[in-house]
Amino acid sequence: MEQFDQIPTQMGFLLPFPPNLTSSPLFSPQYSKSFTSITPSSLASNELDDGSTSNLAQTLVAITAQKSKHGLTSTFGGPQFLSLHRSNVNPWSFGEVTDCFRSKRSREENHDMGFFDIKMKVKKMKGRRKVREPRFCFKTMSDVDVLDDGYKWRKYGQKVVKNTQHPRSYYRCTQENCRVKKRVERLAEDPRMVITTYEGRHVHSPPDLNLEDSHAQSQLTNFLW
DNA sequence: CGACTTTGACCGGCGC
C-alpha cells in the first residue's frame, strides 16, 4: 500500500468556530457554550482530560509521524479544534455529538455555513444510561477513502445511508482488546471530501509508530499550528 | 491458509 500518498494535503477539522456559529439553528447559545476549543496548551496540560481529546491527539501524532517519516511538510490547517465530549472545562454533562453531517433542516433552508452542523443528542436515555465512547470526526480532501493514521483497521460493514450516493464504511481496530471504531464516507455535496469519524480510545500505540518518540511528539505542535 | 473484504440479513432505536 502506498502509505503516504494517502495522507490528505488539506485537512479541515471540525469545527473552527465560524463567526455565525451561534446563529445556526443547531447552535443556540446554550449549546455553543458547552463547547470548548482545544489549544496546544490545553492538550499539553491535559486540561481537557477526556477520551476524545486524548484520542484526537493520539491520532494526530500518528498521522504527523507518518508525514514526518516520509519527509513531507505538514499543510494541515485550522486554528482551533472542538472538544466533542465532556471534560472539566466542557461541562456538557450529558449528550454527545452524534453526527457531523449537514443537518436536514440546514439543507432545506439552504444554510451555507461553510462548515458542518453538529447535531446533539441531549435527551436522556430511558432507564439505564447508554455509555458511548468518545468520538470526534473531521473532513479531509482526499482521493482515497481511508487515511493512513498508523493504525491497522479491519472493515466490518458498509452501508448506503439515506440521501447520499456514497456508501459509508465501518472499520474496527485490528488490535486485540482495542475497541476503537471508525466510519468513513464521502460528502454528498462534495465527493472530494472524506468524512472520518473515530469512536473510542486506542489502548495501544500505532503498530508502526513509537509514541514515546519525542520527535513524533514534538511534531504535534508543528502539525497543529 | 490466514487475513481481509463484501454483502445480505438481522437487530435495536427512534419517530410517527
Add this chain to the structure above:
DNA sequence: GCGCCGGTCAAAGTCG
C-alpha cells in the same frame, strides 16, 4: 405498534 434507518454480524468470496 409499525416501519424506517443506521449499525453490526457473519458467511462467503478474494487476495497475497
